[in-house]
Amino acid sequence: MNVVVTGATSFLGRALVDRLLKEKHQVFAVVRPGSRNVESLGLKRPGLIRIERNLEDLHELVQVIHEPCQSFYHFGWDGSGSENRMKREVQQKNVEDSLKALEGARRLGCRRFLFSGSQAEYGIHKEAMTEGSECRPVSEYGRAKLDFLERARSMTESWRKTGISEMEYIHSRIFSIYGPGDHPWSLVESCLKAFGAGEYISLGECTQIWNFLYLDDCIRALILLMEQEKGSVSGVYNVAAPEGENRPLKDYIRTMYEVLGSHGSYSFGRRKPNAEGPANLIPDIKKLEKTTGWQPFVSFQEGIRKTYEAEG
Incomplete structure (x- = not known):
């Protein structure tokens, strides 16, 4: 297939491009x-x-891609770091830019458009998060991702009703992913750096329920969603x-401490929570599994x- 990937140099974008190329697709990396x-x-990679x-x-x-494309993965998004997650003007610009990406996919004749949403759309929950759970985002980042969902869903439904386009919209709510190439300030990367060097790391309370998924498994899930042979897979997927793993x-x-040989040390309760505040991550993925x-x-x-061996 001909596949478009925006945000192609991001943590998820790079891994997706690598996987698609291995599967012999032609990839337009934006x-x-x-x-x-x-x-x-990489340079001069086939496809x-x-x-x-x-x-x-x-x-x-469409001005630079002169052949029809089947799939469009949109990872391009500014201000994902903690300092920008509460800036409304930064996050709302992402919404408008992403709507332009959706229009770009329509003009290219794409059959499906997959957007990288976020667990931040749910806000703080104590119970399991299903795709039908109420969304109460507490950061502008989460609000913007949710805002785009509503507008993209409305736009694609309008296109179908008026016969403009049959493109499906897939909204992947991605939880906590780790693996080679992650941001150096992420929790996993920070721990691997400290424990690998036998150093001390100060952590938050770390009492919340969490869920980690390895990068390759995440990418495989996104590709499976995009390439399903079913008539329609439009909708939200955790x-x-x-x-x-909860x-x-x-x-x-x-x-992590034990896997790296119990070197260094750590203590809990020394760091402030992130921009969204302390929250449990208890995802329900039955819909993804069933589909x-x-x-x-x-x-x-x-x-x-x-991860440690790849970066060591």
């Missing part, structure tokens, strides 16, 4: 002009076509590890070893 990370995609475009210009991709964050910390048959291949222990 990056920002002058991106410092563009070399991470890879790099395109430089600003997020606000994604509706014009993308996370199964119920058995456990206190402290347990994950201890597992695609997906199950993860990589355990947390194995994923930590893979």
Whole structure:
């Protein structure tokens, strides 16, 4: 297939591009002009076509992609870091830019458009989060992701009713993903750096229930959603590890510590919570499992070893 991937140099974007190329698809990898990370995609890879475009210009991709495309993965999003997650103007611009990406996908004749949503759309919950759970986002980041869902769903439904386009909209609510190439300030990366060097790390309370999914398993789930042969897979899907991986964050910390040989040290209760505040991550992925048959291949222990070895 011909596949478009925006945000192609992001943590998820790079992994998706790699997987699609291995599966022999032609990939149009969209990056920002002058991106410092563009070399991470590699040079002269069979099937890879790099395109430089600003997020606000994604509706014009048809000017540089001169053949029909079947799939469009949209990962392009500014201000995902903690300091920008509460800035409304930053996050709302992402909504408008993403609507342009949706229009760009329509003009390219794409059959499906998959958006990288977030568990931040749910806000703070004490119970399991299903796709039907009430969304009460507490950050502008979460509100913007939810806002885009509503507007994209309305737009694609309007296109279908008026005969403009039959493109399906898939909204993947992605939970906590880890693996090689993650942001250096993420919890997993911070712990691996400290424990690998035998150093001390100060942590938050870490009493909340959490759920970690390895990068490769996440990418496989997204591709399965996009490539289902069913008549329609439009809708919202939680993308996370199964119920058995829902456990206190402290347990994950201890597992990382043990996998890396119990070097260094750590203490809990020393750091402030993130922009969304302390929250449980208890995803329900029955809908994803039923639709695609997906199950993860990589355990947390194995994923930590893979991540550490890849970056060591």
